[in-house]
Amino acid sequence: MNETLERWGSRRAFILAVTGAAVGLGNIWRFPYMTGENGGGAFLLLYIVFVLLLGLPVMMAEIMIGRAGRRSPSQSLAVLARQAGSSEHWRWLGLFGAVTVFCILSFYSVVSGWSIEYLIAAINGNFVDQGPGEVGAFFDGFLADPLRMTFNHTLFLLMTMTVVAAGVSKGLERLNNLMMPLLYLLLVVLAIYAATTDGFAPALNWLFTPDLSAISVGVVLNAMGHAFFTLAVGACALMAYGAYMPDHQSLPRAAGAVAVLDVLVALLAGIAIFSVVFAQGIDPAEGPGLMFVTLPIVFAELPWGSLWLGLFFLLLLLATWTSSINLAEPMVAGLQGLGLRRSRATALIAVSIWLVGILSVLSFSHLEAVHIVAGMNFFELVSSVPSETFLPIGGLLIAVFAAWVVPRETALRALDAGPTGFRLWQGVVRWVSIPLTALVLLSGLI
Ligand code: PFF
Secondary structure, three states: OOOOOOOOOOHHHHHHHHHHHHOOHHHHHHHHHHHHHOOOHHHHHHHHHHHHHHHHHHHHHHHHHHHHHOOOHHHHHHHHHHHOOOOHHHHHHHHHHHHHHHHHHHHHHHHHHHHHHHHHHHHOOOOOOOOHHHHHHHHHHHHOOHHHHHHHHHHHHHHHHHHHHHOHHHHHHHHHHHHHHHHHHHHHHHHHHHOOOOOHHHHHHHHHOOOHHHOOHHHHHHHHHHHHHHHOOOOOHHHHHHOOOOOOOOHHHHHHHHHHHHHHHHHHHHHHHHHHHHHOOOOOOOOOOHHHHHHHHHHHOOOOHHHHHHHHHHHHHHHHHHHHHHHHHHHHHHHHHOOOOHHHHHHHHHHHHHHHHHHHHHOOOOOOOOOOEOOEOHHHHHOOHHHHHHHHHHHHHHHHHHHHHOOHHHHHHHHOOHHHHHHHHHHHHHHHHHHHHHHHHHHHHO
16 A cells, blocks of 8 residues: 655645536536526525535545545545544445446446537537527437437547556646636637527526525435536546645645635526527526537537637537546546556446446437336436435545644644634534534435
């Protein structure tokens, strides 16, 4: 069990890497349609409350464990548990996280492949002068074509695994340094454009005037699950990144910056998407197709519409690329910890994810009506249950481990926030994050 020797090259590189993990489909695809389906402003409000009270403190807990252990998630958990005189069974939490990221990556890669299709279609000018019927037919036609979807899923997985195989310090760091700033720039441009449309005012109203009567147990559960999903917390994926965190960097400050950037990206994407939704009189509760069915119609009406649309999907693709690299890292690090070479570990994970991803691909055609549980087909199952229950359960256990098991001195050093900062973080995790997550999970069960 050797300590890992890899480190991010700088503090900025670490923040960019974690932001890259956090910002992805969750912000640009999932946030708008979840907000649309869960009552608009009320969902946004709950999501922000959960990011502050659960997501952010548990994110610090997760990265802290990785930084203190400096190994793969399972090994870090085992080493710290031993140090604390606690059971080494905590290592299974690493495996639970690996199962979670496996499920998520298997559908994440498929949906990211949709952006490849749209990017190419936009560049080719496919959507020029098309109305809702034609764009809807394009989306449906694409979903019904398993071969095309498999091709894109394969391409995306190859992109991801090439970077993962190169190792984080070489592969990801270079990618992030170039792409994250570009991504923010593109989003700001999109939001500025949105401000010139008729839908801008109603979109702001929809997002920022919460209707509290829209809040139900389901909405609360969805908002909590989304807070974990969007921050990439609860699956030990950030624990794997924490292992490469440089010394002498305040963890709360880094995590705080990431959370702010993550919420900002979601808000910018939400403003851009809902402006066009309201300008066109589209139903906000359209569902997972919201972004894919509506945006081409709107962009098509703009000058240089294909260019804007292409930029949008390029942006989405960059964001999902860096997130999926994070999803793969704990699995690869775990296999490496078992003695496998990095290239072999990456290949093994890639092939397994590819195969399971095919089930998601087929869920839009041959397997559409094959319901696994509770009337959900494979894609519906794998894109909801791991994000909405596994992540909060994993986050809860990570929080308990960090705040109650890890020895004080070790946690204090790895958090790097001084004694007062440490006490504040520990208090919030112990008395707010843990009880609140448990309460929401329990209410969901009942
Ligand atoms: N945070 C990513 C997104 O918003 O798209 C998704 C994600 C990455 C979830 C890593 C979980 C994870 F461990």
